[in-house]
Amino acid sequence: MYRGREGQWAWLLHRLSGLAILAYLLVHVISISLFVFGERAYMALHTTYELPIFSLGLIAVTAGVVYHSLNGLRIIVMDFTGMGVLYQRQMFWAVMGLTLLATAYTAFVVIGRMLGGAA
Amino acid sequence: MIRARTFTDARQQAHSNAELNWWIFMRISGLVLVFLILGHIYMTFIQVSEADATYIAVVNKLQNPAWKFYDWTILALSLLHGVNGARYSIEDYVRSRPNRAWVKIIFYTISAVIFTLGTIGLFSI
Numbered sequence: 001m002y003r004g005r006e007g008q009w010a011w012l013l014h015r016l017s018g019l020a021i022l023a024y025l026l027v028h029v030i031s032i033s034l035f036v037f038g039e040r041a042y043m044a045l046h047t048t049y050e051l052p053i054f055s056l057g058l059i060a061v062t063a064g065v066v067y068h069s070l071n072g073l074r075i076i077v078m079d080f081t082g083m084g085v086l087y088q089r090q091m092f093w094a095v096m097g098l099t100l101l102a103t104a105y106t107a108f109v110v111i112g113r114m115l116g117g118a119a
Numbered sequence: 120m121i122r123a124r125t126f127t128d129a130r131q132q133a134h135s136n137a138e139l140n141w142w143i144f145m146r147i148s149g150l151v152l153v154f155l156i157l158g159h160i161y162m163t164f165i166q167v168s169e170a171d172a173t174y175i176a177v178v179n180k181l182q183n184p185a186w187k188f189y190d191w192t193i194l195a196l197s198l199l200h201g202v203n204g205a206r207y208s209i210e211d212y213v214r215s216r217p218n219r220a221w222v223k224i225i226f227y228t229i230s231a232v233i234f235t236l237g238t239i240g241l242f243s244i
Contacts, residue, residue: 019208022201029194029233032177033240039174050170058164065156072149079126079146109165 006092014071017064024061055110063103070095141203148200155193181244194237202230 035042048054074091078084084091133139163172180186205226213219 015204015208018201018204022205025197025201026230026233029237029240033236035174035177036236036240036243042174042177046173055169058169062160062164065160069149069153069157072146073153076146076150079129085125106165113168 006089010071010074010088010092010095014068014075017068017071020064021061021068024064052114055114059103059107059110062106063099066102067095067099070098145200145203148196152193152196152200155189156197159189159193178244181241187241187244191238191241194234194241198230198234202227 031045034045071092074084074088074095077091078088129142130139133142163169181190206223209219209222209226213222
């Protein structure tokens, strides 16, 4: 285990984002599965998702998934290549940078659409 | 949980074959899920609005067996990956043995019920 500095933060963020994504996934499956009970049941809940707060929440979910994905790739590189551990610190900052870029793009598209009138 | 720096460490630290297999599974499923889930998020949230996922749209999409397969693969792989990840956390933070057993039983049961619900949902159309 890495003590302190980037490795420790990467590990903590990976665990927290993973648990958050799992919590979202379980609720997401229940919500989507409502269509088993017909259009009324599904749409009753689904129309509330047009509220801006849910779109903003999905931007956060996207940020968590992008971080977890990219840091997961960093972990795979560390585990299966000789050079991975040597560059884990640089890779962590690359992961953070790419996550920030992807989140900014998502926010730009989604918030732009919200301001344009479509939910 | 295996705290390894490399695959060689993981093999040394694993106290059972199952544990080493889960360690490998997390990496392989993770690699697949990167594409499946980022693709899913892009297609259903960034490219189109969340409000576009109406009842009709979902039913129409799932009439295509390819989407059914795509979504079910995400459901199965991400739940296995997520539940095993949560198991690592439970083993780290729930220290008392009886409590740990109860937390696991309840958590696995809820996950299994939700997996069943999702699977029935996907294949009922």
